Amino acid sequence: MIRITGGKIFDPANGINGQVRDLCIDGGKFVSSVIGGRTIDATGMIVFPGGVDVHTHVAGGSINFARAMTPEDHRRTTAFIRTQSRRSGLGGMAPTTFATGYLYAGMGWTTVNEAAVPVLSARHTHEELHDIPILDKSSCVLMANNEILLDLFEAGDFERAKDVVAWYICAAKSYGVKAVNPGGVAAWKWGKDAKQLTDPIEGYNRITPGTIIGGLAQIIDELGLPHPMHLHCNNLGAPGNVWTTLETMKLLEGRRAHIAHLQYHAYGGDDWDTMRSASAEVAEYFNTHTNMTTDAGAVLFGDTVTITADGPWQHLLYKLTGRKWGNLDVENETGCGIVPYTYRPSNLVNSIQWAVGLELLLLINDPWRIFLSTDHPNGACFWRYPEIIQLLMSFDFRKECMTKLSPIARERITLPDIDREYTLYEIATITSAGPARALGLTQKGSLGIGADADIVIYEEEKDIAKMFSHPRYVLKGGEVVIEDGDIRATPEGREFIVKPAFNPDIESFLKPKFEDVYTMSFENYPVEIERLEHVEVRDCIDT
Amino acid sequence: MYWGGNPAECHPRHFTKYTLMQKSKFLPRGRKDRTMILVDIRETKSGGAADIFLQIRPGKDFEVLTILRAILKGQHVNESAIAETGLTLEQLTDFIDRAKKAKFGCMFFGMGLSMTRGKHMNSAALLTLAAELNAFTKFVAMPMRGHGNVTGADVIMRWQTGFPFGITFNRGYPRYNPGEFSTVDVLVRGDTDAALILGADPGATMPQPAIDHLARIPTIVLDPKVTHTSRLARVHITTSVAGISAPGTAYRMDEIPLPLKPALKSPYPTDQEVVRRINEAVARKSHWIPDGGPMTILQR
Numbered sequence: 136m137i138r139i140t141g142g143k144i145f146d147p148a149n150g151i152n153g154q155v156r157d158l159c160i161d162g163g164k165f166v167s168s169v170i171g172g173r174t175i176d177a178t179g180m181i182v183f184p185g186g187v188d189v190h191t192h193v194a195g196g197s198i199n200f201a202r203a204m205t206p207e208d209h210r211r212t213t214a215f216i217r218t219q220s221r222r223s224g225l226g227g228m229a230p231t232t233f234a235t236g237y238l239y240a241g242m243g244w245t246t247v248n249e250a251a252v253p254v255l256s257a258r259h260t261h262e263e264l265h266d267i268p269i270l271d272k273s274s275c276v277l278m279a280n281n282e283i284l285l286d287l288f289e290a291g292d293f294e295r296a297k298d299v300v301a302w303y304i305c306a307a308k309s310y311g312v313k314a315v316n317p318g319g320v321a322a323w324k325w326g327k328d329a330k331q332l333t334d335p336i337e338g339y340n341r342i343t344p345g346t347i348i349g350g351l352a353q354i355i356d357e358l359g360l361p362h363p364m365h366l367h368c369n370n371l372g373a374p375g376n377v378w379t380t381l382e383t384m385k386l387l388e389g390r391r392a393h394i395a396h397l398q399y400h401a402y403g404g405d406d407w408d409t410m411r412s413a414s415a416e417v418a419e420y421f422n423t424h425t426n427m428t429t430d431a432g433a434v435l436f437g438d439t440v441t442i443t444a445d446g447p448w449q450h451l452l453y454k455l456t457g458r459k460w461g462n463l464d465v466e467n468e469t470g471c472g473i474v475p476y477t478y479r480p481s482n483l484v485n486s487i488q489w490a491v492g493l494e495l496l497l498l499i500n501d502p503w504r505i506f507l508s509t510d511h512p513n514g515a516c517f518w519r520y521p522e523i524i525q526l527l528m529s530f531d532f533r534k535e536c537m538t539k540l541s542p543i544a545r546e547r548i549t550l551p552d553i554d555r556e557y558t559l560y561e562i563a564t565i566t567s568a569g570p571a572r573a574l575g576l577t578q579k580g581s582l583g584i585g586a587d588a589d590i591v592i593y594e595e596e597k598d599i600a601k602m603f604s605h606p607r608y609v610l611k612g613g614e615v616v617i618e619d620g621d622i623r624a625t626p627e628g629r630e631f632i633v634k635p636a637f638n639p640d641i642e643s644f645l646k647p648k649f650e651d652v653y654t655m656s657f658e659n660y661p662v663e664i665e666r667l668e669h670v671e672v673r674d675c676i677d678t
Numbered sequence: 679m680y681w682g683g684n685p686a687e688c689h690p691r692h693f694t695k696y697t698l699m700q701k702s703k704f705l706p707r708g709r710k711d712r713t714m715i716l717v718d719i720r721e722t723k724s725g726g727a728a729d730i731f732l733q734i735r736p737g738k739d740f741e742v743l744t745i746l747r748a749i750l751k752g753q754h755v756n757e758s759a760i761a762e763t764g765l766t767l768e769q770l771t772d773f774i775d776r777a778k779k780a781k782f783g784c785m786f787f788g789m790g791l792s793m794t795r796g797k798h799m800n801s802a803a804l805l806t807l808a809a810e811l812n813a814f815t816k817f818v819a820m821p822m823r824g825h826g827n828v829t830g831a832d833v834i835m836r837w838q839t840g841f842p843f844g845i846t847f848n849r850g851y852p853r854y855n856p857g858e859f860s861t862v863d864v865l866v867r868g869d870t871d872a873a874l875i876l877g878a879d880p881g882a883t884m885p886q887p888a889i890d891h892l893a894r895i896p897t898i899v900l901d902p903k904v905t906h907t908s909r910l911a912r913v914h915i916t917t918s919v920a921g922i923s924a925p926g927t928a929y930r931m932d933e934i935p936l937p938l939k940p941a942l943k944s945p946y947p948t949d950q951e952v953v954r955r956i957n958e959a960v961a962r963k964s965h966w967i968p969d970g971g972p973m974t975i976l977q978r
Contacts, residue, residue: 194837196933202836206854209840213974214851219965221973223851225840231852232837258927258935263837282703324782326816338704450812460809462818621973652703654696659937 136161136172137613142182142592145559147502147568148581152560158182160588163612167584175615177592180607183563184580185245185589186520189570190365190395190430191511193235194249194263194272196256197442197471200461201229201512204473205440221622222268228440228475228512236268236625238518240616243591243606246571246579249274250313250365250395251444253465254281255655257307258662264630265668269611271587273574273631275365276307277444279314279347280321282467283648288342288350295644297354301637302645304360306661308632310673311362311574312355313395315444316369317347320470328447330370332382344369345386352390358635359675361575363391363428371396371448374404377413381420387427391678393573396432396510397421398492404547410484411547412491418498421505428573429499430508433492433523435515436478436485436539443513446470467652478515486544488514493526493533497553502564503572520566521603527557528599575676576631588613629669636675679715679777681804682739683788683822686723692822693727697784704781713776717742718790732773735764737795742770743803749774750810778814785819792821823931826877827920830929850967851975865891873897874956876949877920881906900949915952918944926950 139158144151159169192198202209205228212227215234224234239247247267252260252274264272278284278300287296300312319329322337329336332345348366355364368383370376380400394400403413421427443449446462449472453460461473478485492514499505507524511517526533530553537551545551557565571580578587592608609617616624642657649657664670685692693699698709705711716728719736734742742763748755749770760767777783785808792801801821808819823829832842839845839852846852846859857863861880864870865888872895881889882905889910897911908914918924923944927935 199833199836199933202840203832203842206841209852209854210977213976215974216850216967216972217847218967218971219961222838223847224838225852226974227840229840231840256934258937259833259929259933262834262927262935266837324816326812453809454813462812464818655934655936663937 136169137175137588137610137615138169138172139175139177139182139590139592142177142180144182144582145563146184146582147560147564148184148572148586149583151582158582158588158590160610160613163588163614165582165584165586165588175592175608177608179595181559181593181595182582183243183591183593184567184571184582184586185591185609185611186239186243186566187570187574187576187580188239188244188247188508188511188517189393189506189573190250190432190508191247191517192250192442192513193247193267193511194232195252195260196463196465197251197444197473198229198512199259199263200463200471201440201442201473202231204459204461205229205475208438208440208475221625226518228438228516230516232263232266233268236270236628237622240269240609240611241606241622242518242520242604243593243609244517244520244566245269245589245591245609245611246271246273246576248272248310248362248570248574251315252276252307252309252313253444253469253471254303254307254309255465255468255653255660257309258666261308261630261662261667265627268625268627269616270628271579271631272628273310273362273576274307275311275313275362276304276309277315277469278303278312279317279351280319280444280469282321282652283645285318285321285336285339285342285347288346289339293350293353295641296350297357298637298641299645300351300354301358301635302641305634305637308630308662308664308667308670310631310633311360311365312351313365313367313444314348314351315367315469316371316448317351318342318344319369320444320446323446323450323470324464330373330379332369332379332386345382348383348386349390352387352392356390356678359678360633360635361673361676362573363393365393365395367395367443367445368400371399371443371445372402372452374402374406374410376400376402377416380417384420384424384427388424390426392427394427394429396508396513397429397495397505398432398434398488398514399510401491401495402487407484410487412487412494412549414491414494414498415549418495421499422501425501425504428504428506428569429495430506430510430570431492431496431523432508432510432514433496434478434485434488435509435519435522436480436489437515437519438475438477439512439515440473440475441513442471442473444469444471446472448472449474452476466654480539481541483541483544483547486540487547490540490544490548490550493523494548494550494553496527496565497555498549502557502561503569505565506570506573507565521600524557524562524566524603525600528562530554530556575673627669629671630667631671631673632667633673633675679717679783679785680724680728680822681717681785681787682790682792682794683786684718684722684724684790685786685788685822686727688788688824689822692786697786698727713780715773715776732765732769735762738763739791739794739800740796740803743800743807745770746774747803747807747810750778750807777811777817780815780817783808783811783815783817785817786822787819788822789824820932827928829931829933830927830935833929833933862888871895875899875901875907875911876953877901879905879907881910900952902946916946917949917952918946920949924948
């Protein structure tokens with residue numbers, strides 16, 4: 136039992152904007168009152184619901200490949216020293232699992248969504264997620280390049296496709312569906328990409344990226360998954376891709392969708408020399424279409440490692456940079472590419488990317504529909520979120536940062552003209568209440584009675600980045616995990632999964648397919664539920 | 679293409695299950711739709727499965743790979759440089775022509791490449807060749823791993839420590855330096871005063887000075903069988919066999935985890951159970967790094 140007294144509460148889920156209230160916690164949840172127990176005096180402090188990351192890459196084959204490829208970064212980064220209560224680990228561009236938990240919690244984030252899991256290696260992802268302490272987790276499976284599913288779309292067999300998607304989600308013990316470069320990753324097996332939403336995909340006659348996007352969005356809505364389709368659009372990173380993005384958004388009218396890392400999909404111009412920000416066009420359309428949510432995928436200058444299922448894009452990035460390149464083709468399901476990358480203010484493209492991420496956060500006017508993310512580790516590492524919060528809350532700081540950009544870059548962006556400054560209430564929305572709602576995790580991102588007691592308490596101070604980097608207290612499930620800059624407890628987190636219904640006959644359809652196209656037997660393929668610890672099955676919803 | 683490996687004898691299911699014999703949507707005739715090239719310093723049993731065998735001089739792997747990369751980029755190569763490799767310009771040009779024409783190329787490389795003269799430089803040259811071929815067609819490359827679940831050990835060490843092997847924890851956090859912190863180096867230097875051996879038989883494979891040190895110090899072996907290492911160990915704990923009488927997970931060479939489902943029961947504990955109990959006993963001892971010290975350290 137804990138009582139938190141005197142804090143200024145920012146709880147957008149319940150419309151509380153800075154009022155002083157007491158919070159009572161019992162059994163890991165908020166309750167109306169407690170008698171006895173510890174009292175935390177939060178007088179003068181700022182109280183937020185624990186952060187929720189809607190889109191991050193913290194566990195599984197791809198980030199683990201990135202760890203293998205960047206030993207030079209591991210030895211220049213912060214190291215966590217082992218104690219009896221804490222495991223050792225390394226921070227940096229691709230932190231180790233234990234360090235990931237400590238770094239997220241140390242910053243006040245308590246729930247994360249691992250955004251890209253191939254079903255074939257879901258068993259591995261769950262083992263890593265289990266080794267990330269403190270945080271609660273969910274995950275999305277990669278579906279938009281699964282050849283069994285694409286074959287069904289090609290044959291126009293929608294009902295069976297729906298059962299197959301539901302079966303895969305259950306097999307992976309996952310929470311949602313991710314679509315990455317629909318059709319493009321399948322085409323990458325031929326060394327090709329899918330750039331036009333209306334062109335047939337390499338290896339197929341009828342289906343196009345557009346049909347996959349529309350079909351998957353419909354399936355996900357009809358299955359009633361609590362989190363809508365999590366979409367990484369075609370043409371990521373390419374100059375002029377704003378048209379693909381807008382066409383994709385038009386396709387999705389009448390459907391729910393979460394558009395991932397929108398920053399990478401909002402560029403104008405015709406090539407690298409003429410590239411410009413197109414965030415205004417994207418934001419204008421997005422503002423008037425409330426069927427969608429998005430996350431920023433913001434970029435910060437510095438070193439990072441890019442990892443994505445978008446294999447063809449990563450090959451292009453390798454050719455552009457000449458740096459290390461890792462490629463994984465995941466049988467008939469998806470792909471993956473890894474390229475270390477440095478974003479530089481002296482680089483025109485990087486400058487535009489930096490500005491576009493912030494512009495989208497500032498031009499999209501509903502904080503309930505755009506969330507803070509860097510597409511960790513692609514745009515920047517998650518532990519740099521406080522720097523973005525500072526940029527959002529201070530126009531003066533943005534102006535100061537923009538002096539580093541070249542005059543040409545400043546002409547290609549709209550950031551200098553945007554004087555909006557985020558309030559604390561809006562920050563609490565884009566970092567916690569909003570992403571929790573988009574994920575359909577009703578007990579997260581809220582300080583209301585019955586919600587999970589995940590809380591972050593900041594000591595108010597002028598240096599915004601410092602304040603958000605070093606919370607005074609972090610509570611997870613009612614337990615004090617961070618206090619005065621030290622890790623006090625490292626409880627194991629939960630995993631959220633869904634079990635959408637499917638026709639059991641689908642197994643007799645899939646089993647012979649497995650013998651044809653997979654190298655793993657049908658019986659060994661689904662992740663056993665016993666492998667997951669602390670599972671919470673969430674209900675599907677009526678859309 | 680296989681380079682410096684002998685899958686017919688070392689990975690006997692590789693041809694039939696994965697690379698050569700399988701019929702598939704885009705290769706309906708199976709073996710007939712594929713071309714297999716074998717590169718090695720001698721003809722092995724795998725040669726029987728190959729369409730083309732390229733026999734190169736021992737220790738010339740790096741040179742051959744570099745010449746192949748030059749030909750791929752249309753650069754001139756000295757005849758004397760080619761002569762040293764044991765191959766002809768025609769053979770090398772034919773290799774590149776076929777690779778560029780392939781719809782999807784796979785390169786597999788074994789210890790004949792990665793553990794001979796040039797070592798990791800050889801692997802890097804082959805990986806670079808595969809990467810550069812992607813300017814023309816789809817190409818991938820993968821090492822042929824050996825020894826049971828070595829890939830699984832790699833994968834888990836990476837997510838827990840950031841590094842696959844050659845790790846020391848002697849400062850309380852993981853540091854990596856193959857050649858310094860690799861098991862064989864630590865043993866040869868005599869830098870360790872105890873050893874716990876799991877799923878390995880270093881007594882059969884490591885150099886004599888390393889084996890001598892294992893015999894000197896308290897060595898504990900967990901193994902279902904009597905091995906060279908268990909004979910020189912102070913303690914040998916018999917454990918059940920993973921996949922036969924113990925459950926678990928093995929990571930395939932391509933890092934896909936497969937569940938192990940035991941067919942038999944065993945009176946012996948699993949490796950996991952033994953290590954768990956050792957850990958519990960260790961946890962009751964006082965910790966060598968006291969609580970209250972610095973939480974993190976900035977390296978450099």
